[in-house]
Amino acid sequence: xxxxxxxxxxxxxxxxxxxxxxxxxxxxxxxxxxxxxxxxxxxxxxxxxxxxxxxxxxxxxxxxxxxxxxxxxxxxxxxxxxxxxxxxxxxxxxxxxxxxxxxxxxxxxxxx
Amino acid sequence: xxxxxxxxxxxxxxxxxxxxxxxxxxxxxxxxxxxxxxxxxxxxxxxxxxxxxxxxxxxxxxxxxxxxxxxxxxxxxxxxxxxxxxxxxxxxxxxxxxxxxxxxxxxxxxxxxx
Numbered sequence: 001x002x003x004x005x006x007x008x009x010x011x012x013x014x015x016x017x018x019x020x021x022x023x024x025x026x027x028x029x030x031x032x033x034x035x036x037x038x039x040x041x042x043x044x045x046x047x048x049x050x051x052x053x054x055x056x057x058x059x060x061x062x063x064x065x066x067x068x069x070x071x072x073x074x075x076x077x078x079x080x081x082x083x084x085x086x087x088x089x090x091x092x093x094x095x096x097x098x099x100x101x102x103x104x105x106x107x108x109x110x111x112x
Numbered sequence: 113x114x115x116x117x118x119x120x121x122x123x124x125x126x127x128x129x130x131x132x133x134x135x136x137x138x139x140x141x142x143x144x145x146x147x148x149x150x151x152x153x154x155x156x157x158x159x160x161x162x163x164x165x166x167x168x169x170x171x172x173x174x175x176x177x178x179x180x181x182x183x184x185x186x187x188x189x190x191x192x193x194x195x196x197x198x199x200x201x202x203x204x205x206x207x208x209x210x211x212x213x214x215x216x217x218x219x220x221x222x223x224x225x226x
Contacts, residue, residue, distance in 0.1 A: 102154030
């Protein structure tokens with residue numbers, strides 16, 4: 001059972017454009033939603049995270065939008081740069097557990 | 113200290129061999145996690161430690177997988193009688209508190225079973 005569904009699988013954006021990656025979850029017990037960035041040969045690195053009591057969180061060029069009723073959340077990367085080219089994973093954690101449940105990833109390519 | 117470190121970074125094992133993968137978490141981090149990442153997929157949870165106690169091992173795929181963290185710092189993931197389906201990147205993550213928020217990942221160990 002895929003508890004966190006991520007789309008699209010791959011995304012190509014021009015430099016300066018906006019990259020948008022979407023995730024949907026099924027388990028309403030999830031209470032923490034982080035996004036991770038992973039470069040080839042590296043481990044995932046935490047980008048930004050949100051809890052369901054807010055609808056939006058912004059850190060620099062990265063924004064999470066959260067829709068609790070729709071059970072969806074998304075990552076927006078403003079002014080995308082070639083250095084942002086990486087694989088992005090959404091994840092979720094339910095309060096009673098500690099482990100993260102990850103989406104399947106989005107490979108982002110930002111063209112110069 | 114620095115971030116989470118893992119060794120070896122790459123391991124090639126013949127089918128049937130035993131392997132041991134090491135994780136050095138960030139100093140002082142209470143929680144430690146192991147995840148398995150298949151090619152082109154997101155990490156999947158294997159097991160969780162709070163200090164030296166293994167509180168959740170529900171993600172371990174078979175009894176050939178064993179993990180320990182005897183002194184509450186360094187952890188070792190051991191795979192006995194490796195199979196080809198064990199080929200994956202094994203990621204270790206640590207978190208400062210017992211709730212497991214803000215997990216910091218190591219670079220992973222890429223295991224290839226031939």
